[in-house]
Amino acid sequence: MNVFVIGIGLIGGSLAKDIKRNRPDSKIYGIDVNEGHLDEALSLSLIDEKADYSQLHLADFVIVGIPVDVMVQELPKILDSIDDDAVVIDAGSTKSLICKVVENHPKRRNFLACHPIAGTEFSGPSAAIEGLFMGKTNIICEIEKTAFKLQEKALELFQQLGMRIRYMNPEAHDKHIAYVSHLSHISSFMLGKTVIEKERNERDIFDMAGSGFESTVRLAKSSPAMWTPIFRQNKENVVETLGEYIQNLKEFEAMLIADDYEGIYNEMNSTNKIKEILNGIPLNKK
């Protein structure tokens, strides 16, 4: 089985590792604009060989894990280059625009739109982790637009990797993911910014930081090259979500200014039920 991984970073590299483990007979080809990443992927044995689009006709599986702005440019070209029996799987964090750009492509039936909800704040081939997808949700969009045999082929692979499958339309995906992923990243980046700005004038503030701070700003380590196009493609939903978050913070601030500590207590108390909600989330932190 020939697997082409386009974008050999955290997601592409982790998928490559798991595929190799589950199907030792498979040959993994790596394609990446970053030659250094390809060399690193080779030395880490994530891939067996460097490749380019001219070899894509050999592929059984093509996995695309690249920033979503590059994704919408490259996907049509990738589909142009594959054989009729190949399935192209993306791992983009947005789904509407990605599905739209291939909507009328003659090889649309060879494409499966996916978003595996897994990852860490790190990036590049060295961030690849074995078993990253075990127990994690993989959201599949527009399953009906993919050829049935290729659906089966992809689902069999996802099952081997331990993924839980959830079907959703691209618009619902983008709306909901703004709340449970994109907003967390903005909240984290701006928290990091607020404290770094303070640190400029007040030295050694970070000596005082504990694990709580670390946890809330962890996502501020994420890659700007990956996240800028995500916010751009999902602008409408992110703006709505962010507006609601800012409004909630302003209401909290107003209660504090008004010395309404009963109100503050009640807010926190009713939000405490996040405990039960979080108990259902499979974690994948390194």
Add this chain to the structure above:
Amino acid sequence: MNVFVIGIGLIGGSLAKDIKRNRPDSKIYGIDVNEGHLDEALSLSLIDEKADYSQLHLADFVIVGIPVDVMVQELPKILDSIDDDAVVIDAGSTKSLICKVVENHPKRRNFLACHPIAGTEFSGPSAAIEGLFMGKTNIICEIEKTAFKLQEKALELFQQLGMRIRYMNPEAHDKHIAYVSHLSHISSFMLGKTVIEKERNERDIFDMAGSGFESTVRLAKSSPAMWTPIFRQNKENVVETLGEYIQNLKEFEAMLIADDYEGIYNEMNSTNKIKEILNGIPLNKK
């Protein structure tokens, strides 16, 4: 050595565990308004015996780990009840008001104002962890107001528990801790609230949540009874900090609305240096 732990929860219980391990000859007395917590602490062997204020004259060490509103009421009474050789150590997350209420107490020299920066989002005796304070920063305020012999006694204990000591005045503590701890809690609670509100209308949104979301809302599991009085006592600093955070979020929102993706990229890129900063933080997540 007789150690009285007043408030046998996460912090008091973890201190009791470490003291018992380091000084097996010590006898740990527990005092708590919650009778259930005392029974639990006994059955978990966190304490050797239940006690009350009438026995405090037996104490060599008194450790007070109670909500900061109760702290300012109880500390003078505790100091009233101890012997001349005892040292009372608090573990409150605010320091100004606590130092102020005992400022003119006849036993001020028996008190050491502390804030060990350690904890988790859990509470109660069952949340107590062995080794919680290893490598963690313990902020000591107004060290010069504590009797020298009692300073030595306390510092020897902190050293055995593996704490790093940092000296600071109460006002500087409260100002800086607002940034690296109190703000993280508000950010987390309001993020949880925003998503829970959405969930009311949109079922199953949490199936889509990954570890990034979990990390940013972890602190929203924290105890409202503990955190409401912290925000109250540190109101001025928290309001300032929260205002700066909201301003940064609004600027991010404005850039998004204006399609200024270069600006968004630059914001995230310059905040990425939080990576290096976080590398210096000792973690204590369970």
